Amino acid sequence: xxxxxxxxxxxxxxxxxxxxxxxxxxxxxxxxxxxxxxxxxxxxxxxxxxxxxxxxxxxxxxxxxxxxxxxxxxxxxxxxxxxxxxxxxxxxxxxxxxxxxxxxxxxxxxxxxxxxxxxxxxxxxxxxxxxxxxxxxxxxxxxxxxxxxxxxxxxxxxxxxxxxxxxxxxxxxxxxxxxxxxxxxxxxxxxxxxxxxxxxxxxxxxxxxxxxxxxxxxxxxxxxxxxxxxxxxxxxxxxxxxxxxxxxxxxxxxxxxxxxxxxxxxxxxxxxxxxxxxxxxxxxxxxxxxxxxxxxxxxxxxxxxxxxxxxxxxxxxxxxxxxxxxxxxxxxxxxxxxxxxxxxxxxxxxxxxxxxxxxxxxxxxxxxxxxxxxxxxxxxxxxxxxxxxxxxxxxxxxxxxxxxxxxxxxxxxxxxxxxxxxxxxxxxxxxxxxxxxxxxxxxxxxxxxxxxxxxxxxxxxxx
Ligand SMILES: *Cc1c(COP(=O)(O)O)cnc(C)c1O
Numbered sequence: 001x002x003x004x005x006x007x008x009x010x011x012x013x014x015x016x017x018x019x020x021x022x023x024x025x026x027x028x029x030x031x032x033x034x035x036x037x038x039x040x041x042x043x044x045x046x047x048x049x050x051x052x053x054x055x056x057x058x059x060x061x062x063x064x065x066x067x068x069x070x071x072x073x074x075x076x077x078x079x080x081x082x083x084x085x086x087x088x089x090x091x092x093x094x095x096x097x098x099x100x101x102x103x104x105x106x107x108x109x110x111x112x113x114x115x116x117x118x119x120x121x122x123x124x125x126x127x128x129x130x131x132x133x134x135x136x137x138x139x140x141x142x143x144x145x146x147x148x149x150x151x152x153x154x155x156x157x158x159x160x161x162x163x164x165x166x167x168x169x170x171x172x173x174x175x176x177x178x179x180x181x182x183x184x185x186x187x188x189x190x191x192x193x194x195x196x197x198x199x200x201x202x203x204x205x206x207x208x209x210x211x212x213x214x215x216x217x218x219x220x221x222x223x224x225x226x227x228x229x230x231x232x233x234x235x236x237x238x239x240x241x242x243x244x245x246x247x248x249x250x251x252x253x254x255x256x257x258x259x260x261x262x263x264x265x266x267x268x269x270x271x272x273x274x275x276x277x278x279x280x281x282x283x284x285x286x287x288x289x290x291x292x293x294x295x296x297x298x299x300x301x302x303x304x305x306x307x308x309x310x311x312x313x314x315x316x317x318x319x320x321x322x323x324x325x326x327x328x329x330x331x332x333x334x335x336x337x338x339x340x341x342x343x344x345x346x347x348x349x350x351x352x353x354x355x356x357x358x359x360x361x362x363x364x365x366x367x368x369x370x371x372x373x374x375x376x377x378x379x380x381x382x383x384x385x386x387x388x389x390x391x392x393x394x395x396x397x398x399x400x401x402x403x404x405x406x407x408x409x410x411x412x413x414x415x416x417x418x419x420x421x422x423x424x425x426x427x428x429x430x431x432x433x434x435x436x437x438x439x440x441x442x443x444x445x446x447x448x449x450x451x452x453x454x455x456x457x458x459x460x461x462x463x
Contacts, residue, residue, distance in 0.1 A: 006030075018045050054401050060419040060433075061403040063244050063274045063371075067424030072331070073324050077279060080320030085120070087316075088308040094319045095308070097326045104329050106286050108250045109242075109259040109268055117293055118286030119311060120272070120322045124243035125163035126313050127269035127285035131239040132167045134267060134287065135202035137294040138237070148198070156195045157204040158187025158216050159408050160241065164204060173201065180411040185209070185364070186216045189224030196228065202237045202266075207245030207258055211407055212364060213371040213418070215245055218258035218265065225264055237266040237292075244371050246270025246284075247277075251338040252345065253369070266292040272325045275341060275371075277332070277423055282321035344372030344421040347430045351419055352376070354434040358441065360384055364416060373420040384441070385448020388417045394440040400433060 017026035027033055027045075056066035068074060080094075088095035098120050106116035121127040136153055143150045154174040157164055168175035176195040178187040186209060196203065203225065205216040218240055225236050240258060242249070247270055249256055259265060265288065272282030287293045298309045332340065348367035352374035355361050360382040365375040378388060386394075388404040395402050403418045419433075 055399050057424060057429075058399045059401040060373075060421070060425075061401045063271070063420050063422070064280060065273050065275075065277050065422065066280075067277075067422065068279070069424060070331075072327065073279060076323050076327055077320040080318065080323050083319040084316050085319035085322060086310065086312075086314075091319065094322065098319075098322045101284070101322060101325050101329065102286060104326075105246075105270070105284055106260075106288075109246065109286065111260040111286070111288050115290040116286060116288060117290050118284060120325070121269075121283040121285060121312065122281055122314060122317060123273060123283040124161075124241065124269050124271040125166070125283070127271075127283040128163045128239075128241060128243075129167050129170070129313060130285045130311060131267045131269050132164075132173070132202075132204075133171065134293050134297060135237060135239055136171065136173065137297055138292070139201040141294065142235075152199045153201045154195075154197070154199050155202060155204060156192055156200055157241075158192075158206055159185070159209060159211055160204065160206060161210045161243065164241070174199075176200075179409050180211075180407055182411055182414065185212050185407070185411065186214060187221070188217070189220050192221055193224055193228060196225075196234075196236055198234050200234075200236050202239050204239050204241055205258075207240055207242040207249060208371045211405075211416070211418075212375055213244075213373045213420070214365055215249070215253075215256065215258065215370050219256075219262060222262045222264045236264075238262070238264045240265055240268045242268050243271045243283075244274045247272075247275035247337070248341055248371055251334065251341055260288045272321060275422075276325055277328045277337075277340070278321050278325045280321075281318065282325055340423050341372060344423065344425065347425055347427060348373045348419065348421045350427065351421075351430050351434065354430075355437065358438065360441075364414075371420065372422070373418065375416050375418045377414060377416050384444065386441075386444040387449070388415050390444065390449045391437070391440055392417065394443060395436060398436045398439075400436060 016029050018029060019026045027037060059066065083091050083094055085094055085098070101120065102116065102118040106118065121130065132155065139153060140150050152174065154176050155168060156176045158178050159180050160177060165175060167173065178191040178195065187205060192203060203221060205218045205221050207215050207218065209216065218238065222238055225238070229235050246268060249258060259268060267285060267287045269283065269285045270276065272278040272284055273280045276282065293311070298311050300307050300309050345367060352363050352367045355374065355376055356363055360379055361376040362379050363374060363376050367374045378384065392402050392404040404415060406412050407414045407416060
């Protein structure tokens with residue numbers, strides 16, 4: 001979560017209190033008051049304040065699920081607020097439902113083995129940490145067996161989401177990230193092979209890159225590592241970061257072989273709260289077999305009664321998300337997920353086609369073959385009085401949140417605009433979005449920006 005630094009100046013300004021009616025005393029925002037307040041008064045103050053946040057439906061920047069039009073989801077979340085997922089003895093049915101989800105997901109990812117093991121997490125970030133830790137533990141075990149040093153583990157990835165930078169930093173792993181190039185926006189076997197060695201704990205391809213929405217070719221990476229093993233005797237496993245793609249590819253691209261059909265893929269993470277359609281706070285990590293998860297990482301705690309194996313960074317957490325995940329599996333089935341995600345893909349392709357017609361943009365992802373959405377750049381020779389940061393800013397005035405960011409190294413000179421399409425977005429909204437893009441461009445034609453921001457400037461992208 002965000003780290004908040006206390007700002008003494010602001011705490012002393014005239015903005016440091018909520019005021020209700022003029023006759024009542026103000027309520028401090030930054031310090032605990034002595035007396036309790038009326039629930040409804042406080043609730044309304046907070047609801048009013050939160051109105052300033054963006055409207056989730058118009059947020060085309062996030063990958064996360066925010067559609068709550070299905071009232072059953074709300075009812076189930078409410079039914080579970082008092083349940084603690086860690087407390088498997090008191091809430092055995094929650095534990096059972098989590099287990100069924102792991103089964104369904106292992107099956108969705110074509111795990112051939114009946115000893116699939118996995119758990120829910122708070123999101124893909126925690127799931128990635130657990131997957132990474134399992135790789136590290138296995139590597140240490142193998143190195144010790146061979147009597148070799150264990151002080152320099154590294155992890156090889158393409159351009160990854162920030163959670164892998166965190167994993168590397170927090171757990172002392174050298175991250176070897178294949179940089180992007182202008183004409184190659186993901187990791188391919190060639191660059192990967194240049195970075196792996198006997199200290200590589202694993203290779204992590206991404207199914208649905210944060211920056212471009214495309215899939216890295218897991219099969220080609222696996223085959224390259226097969227060949228590498230033949231030549232060198234060094235075995236390197238794969239963990240797939242399928243945060244988004246894990247709940248898209250099985251439905252829309254079942255022929256892409258990226259999962260446990262490849263024996264080198266030992267573990268996979270995905271976010272239930274992205275294309276798993278579950279409310280925020282749900283991720284999954286699954287290992288193909290029990291042997292892929294070192295038993296030393298599993299804790300058996302008995303102080304809640306009973307004895308349950310756990311592997312997690314958190315202890316207590318809510319269970320509603322897991323129940324909603326299970327609800328979604330039962331509610332939608334394969335064809336339901338397929339229709340929902342295909343509809344999103346179609347909207348993405350539609351927006352891409354319309355954006356292309358405007359004539360000043362080039363698509364770098366046209367919405368086909370990866371995640372639902374589209375990514376574009378300004379044409380190099382486009383003579384316009386704005387850049388993509390300006391356009392994002394302008395679209396914000398109509399409520400749209402569209403990401404604009406510079407790609408990571410070595411493609412920092414390319415600034416892109418990305419639209420992610422999620423469940424709940426409609427063709428009607430797509431049309432209104434395009435109208436607003438055109439309206440913004442007309443505006444800039446009359447009022448060109450003189451901010452001096454050039455295409456290559458601006459901050460780097462944060463998710
Ligand atoms: C979103 C994302 C993550 C982080 O997932 P959370 O569920 O937000 O923790 C990791 N990797 C990729 C590729 C992602 O898209």
